[in-house]
Amino acid sequence: MKAYLDELTDEEVAAVVAGMKEVRDRGLLASRHLRGDIYEVRADAQTRSFRLLFSNEGRSGRILLSLSVFEKRTQKTPGRELELAERRLSDWRARGAVDRPGRRRRKG
Secondary structure (H helix, E strand, O other): HHHHHOOOOHHHHHHHHHHHHHHHHHHHHOEEEEOOOOOEEEOOOOOOEEEEEEEEOOOOOOOOEEEEEEEOOOOOOOHHHHHHHHHHHHHOOOOOOEEEOOOEOOOO
């Protein structure tokens, strides 16, 4: 995802950051639920619109885990982007199941 953001203009990156700040400030009301634990927030730059897929993670739901960002060209979220976000979320959660080698973190 960082490589994608590196290709955007400063104004476009600022729009993506502003979208996430809106979610931080207003909560999930600033986003649209897609499915499961995946949400979407809009980021409108002057000439292009982007969508950022994320999940609300952490013990208190205080982590906004960015999973995918893409230029929005159609009304419907592309299935491949949603599937990519789900794979990344699953991978992130699997890696987080162990804090240290040989020691499992408690769920809850």
